[in-house]
Amino acid sequence: MIIGFVQTKGGTGKSTLAVNTAFSGHMHRKFGSIALVELDPQGTLKAWWEDRDEMGYDPGKVSFHHISSTQKQVFQQGIKSISDYNELMIMDIPGESTGKLHTRFACAYCDLVIIPMRMSTNDESAFMNNLYPIIKEIIRAVPEKKGQFKVLPVFTHPLQSWQNCFNYFDDILPYQVSCLPVVFPARSVYENFNRRGLNLNEYAQLVQSNKKFTHQVGRAIEDIEKICKTIIKAGKGNHGSN
Ligand SMILES: Nc1ncnc2c1ncn2[C@@H]1O[C@H](COP(=O)(O)OP(=O)(O)OP(=O)(O)O)[C@@H](O)[C@H]1O
Numbered sequence: 683m684i685i686g687f688v689q690t691k692g693g694t695g696k697s698t699l700a701v702n703t704a705f706s707g708h709m710h711r712k713f714g715s716i717a718l719v720e721l722d723p724q725g726t727l728k729a730w731w732e733d734r735d736e737m738g739y740d741p742g743k744v745s746f747h748h749i750s751s752t753q754k755q756v757f758q759q760g761i762k763s764i765s766d767y768n769e770l771m772i773m774d775i776p777g778e779s780t781g782k783l784h785t786r787f788a789c790a791y792c793d794l795v796i797i798p799m800r801m802s803t804n805d806e807s808a809f810m811n812n813l814y815p816i817i818k819e820i821i822r823a824v825p826e827k828k829g830q831f832k833v834l835p836v837f838t839h840p841l842q843s844w845q846n847c848f849n850y851f852d853d854i855l856p857y858q859v860s861c862l863p864v865v866f867p868a869r870s871v872y873e874n875f876n877r878r879g880l881n882l883n884e885y886a887q888l889v890q891s892n893k894k895f896t897h898q899v900g901r902a903i904e905d906i907e908k909i910c911k912t913i914i915k916a917g918k919g920n921h922g923s924n
């Protein structure tokens with residue numbers, strides 16, 4: 683299965699979601715091998731991976747691949763060979779690239795395209811102007827792709843119900859794109875934990891003597907597990923279409 687976190691707008695949580703879903707318990711129970719692939723030349727995840735490598739953290743089932751080329755043939759070939767050897771591939775797609783090359787590729791290639799999006803008119807118009815035309819174009823060319831584009835509401839207030847967010851997006855999204863029944867809430871733990879090259883479980887171990895941090899990271903782990911379960915459920919039926 684190939685999952686891409688795609689959003690032409692920057693800073694919406696793509697890299698954070700890619701890394702945390704790759705290391706989630708749910709994905710580890712479901713898949714024998716997991717490739718975390720960063721196509722972003724800025725290398726946010728590469729730096730993070732090098733940090734954890736230096737500290738000797740066990741990658742478990744996760745392998746990391748950074749493809750910095752901006753030439754379509756080169757990254758397409760790289761991804762093809764990684765996907766041949768992994769049951770699950772999670773891709774972190776850069777927000778900006780010339781001609782939105784990476785975005786186009788991911789929208790066409792992934793079994794499931796997850797679009798992290800804030801509940802704001804700003805994000806809504808950015809989506810309608812930049813990403814939606816690409817999605818429409820791809821569905822026009824390959825109608826079976828319909829149903830593979832899912833918005834994940836991000837940075838929601840931790841007390842806000844997913845149903846409210848779902849209703850909001852259900853109202854504004856075009857019919858080819860639907861909203862997942864789950865949210866990625868704003869939590870300070872996401873701003874802090876990944877700076878040290880740790881995944882959430884390793885961070886939980888590190889802060890286990892601090893009740894407040896332990897509680898925070900516990901909530902974050904719950905968010906990620908819920909997101910993974912919902913993504914896999916949404917992806918059923920799409921797998922193998924490429
Ligand atoms: N759920 C969250 N709550 C609070 N802060 C978050 C959350 N997820 C991510 N962040 C923070 O928001 C910032 C942007 O996140 P991230 O780098 O994952 O976004 P991105 O979409 O990959 O950005 P870019 O488009 O630049 O690649 C980071 O500082 C990250 O730590």
Ligand SMILES: [Mg+2]
Pocket residue numbers: 696697698722726774
């Ligand atoms: Mg990023």
